[in-house]
Amino acid sequence: MQHSNIGISSKVGRSVYLSKYEEKILDGEEGLVLQEAYKVIVKVGEILGAERLVPISKAHVSGISYKNIGDHGLDFINTLVKKGGKFRCYTSLNPAAFDLTKWREFRVTKEYYKKQVKIISSLKAMGARTILSCTPYLINPPKKNEQIAWGESNAVLYANSILGARTNREGGPLVIYEAIAGKAPYFGLRRKEERKPELFVDLSKLPKTTHPGIIGFYIGLLLKKGVPYINGFRFRNEYDIRNFLAAIGASSSIGLVLIERLSPELKSYDTLGFEERVSIDMKDITQCMENFQSDDLSNSVIALGCPHLSVVEFRKILNIILNKEISRKLVLFTSRITYNLIKGIIRCLERKNVKVYTDTCMVVSPLFNKDITIITDSVKAAYYLSSQGYKVHLVSREEAIRLSLVS
Incomplete structure (x- = not known):
């Protein structure tokens, strides 16, 4: 491959081309x-076949909960701070292990609290917005x-699929390094050539009331990777839409789905040819749903907000239970x-005894x-909670709210 760009260097043995400044x-x-x-x-770029680095405007760091990363993650972040690490682009953070203002309600020790706060304050010291x-x-x-460089799977899928932005599914430590560099390896879903759909997924046999999350979860299980239409x-x-995309992210490594009438970049394709077509029916969905059904709801709690609830959703919930x-x-x-x-x-x-938490989630x-x-x-929540040993019961949003009310 030949490059005529001024200031491009190609050291022997390196497949990623860098400018002289790089x-x-x-x-x-x-x-x-x-x-x-x-x-x-x-190094990541060399392994994955990137030809160069590309500037990024935003980064989103996943895996900042002390529950997930523990002392090793805390030490990694602290070491970067001590070395003088600073983020070179707008950087936001994923949920932590508790609500920072209501942390005593989360059954954590003072030591646990201090370590989680240290993770957040260290990332803030490097320039992260503590959202x-x-x-x-x-x-x-x-x-x-x-x-952009985002590490949260539901956010990656939404950004790519609905907004038409470009990011791979980045691991937490890699996103931190990309935010420090302000650049990412140019490969995968960053390239238009890698974003064209390969597989046609027909959902026309499903009733319109089918749980969108289960549809997404089953698609992820079935395909595992690639770009489906x-x-x-x-x-x-x-x-x-968000529930659907979050579920795909939970059951697969997929980072982009192109959805009829919703994905903006579909307009850029004159024709679409598919190597394979898949049709999903209610039998597939029912079998998948059974994995998240509990027989015992006598001692239960209803948890909503994975992904986090929006302003519109809060208004709808309040209107139902008012x-x-x-x-x-x-x-x-x-x-x-x-x-x-x-x-x-x-x-x-809260006057109706509904608990509302920020900064964290049930997972x-x-x-x-x-x-x-x-x-x-x-x-997504049902899948990860069940893998953590919790009993879960998956229902629709409407059914979840109905179950919270006096019958």
């Missing part, structure tokens, strides 16, 4: 921590074709930005005991 960084002339970041992303949410696309959405199913609202009595514990999760926008709604919900926090059944509308 070579200086890699040689340590701009500081050790930036050199470390470049070494990692260049602890899995929905960065609701807070600072990227534009079509914008190169989704046809024949109309999503009722924004949350159904003049009704709550009989089962209802717990809602959202971002602190959303919480601050709807404090009046939050007060109304990455130790909020619930394992002797209770968690009722949720999120397939």
Whole structure:
């Protein structure tokens, strides 16, 4: 491959082409921590076939909950801070292990609390916005074709599929290095050539009331990877789309699905040819749903907000329960930005004994005991909670709210 760009260097044995300035960084002339970041992303690029690095405008770091990363993750982040690491692009963070203002309700020790806060403060010291949410696309959405580096699977799928932005599914440590460098290896879903759909998925046999999360989860299980084209199913609202995408992310390594009438870049293809076609029917969905059904709801809690709830969703929930009595514990999760926008709604919900938490979610926090059944509308949450040893019961959003009310 030949490059005529001025300032391009190609050291022997390296497959990733760097500018002269990037070579200086890699040689340590701009500081050790930036050199470390470049070494990692260049090595990843070499392994995965990237021809160059590309600037990124946004990064989103996943895996910042102490429950997930423990002392090793804390030490890794602290070491970067001590070396003087700074983020070179807008960087947001995934949920932590508890609500920072209500942490005592999460059954954590003071030591656990201090370590989680240290993780957040260290990332903040490097320049991160402490918006602890899995929905960065609701807070600072990227534009079509914008190169970003996001590590949360539901956010990656939404950014790629609905907004037309460009990111791979990046691991937590890699995103941190990419944010420090302000660049990422140019491969995979960053390239238009890799974003064309390969497989036609026909959902026309499914009833319109089918749980979108289960559809997504089954598609992920079936395909595992690639870029599917989704046809024949109309999503009722924004949350159904997010639930669908989050579930695909939970059951596969897929980072982009192109959805009929929804994905903006479909307009850029004159024709679409598919090597394979798959049709999904209700039998497939029913069998998948059975994995997340509990026989015992006598000791249970309802948990909604995976992905985090939006302003519109809070309004809908309040409208349903406003003049009704709550009989089962209802717990809602959202971002602190959303919480601050709807404090009046939050007060109304809390007067009805509904719990609302920010900064965290049911999957990455130790909020619930394992002797209770968690009722949720999120397939992603049901999947990860069941893998952690919790009993789960998956229902629709409407059914979840109905189960919270006095019959």
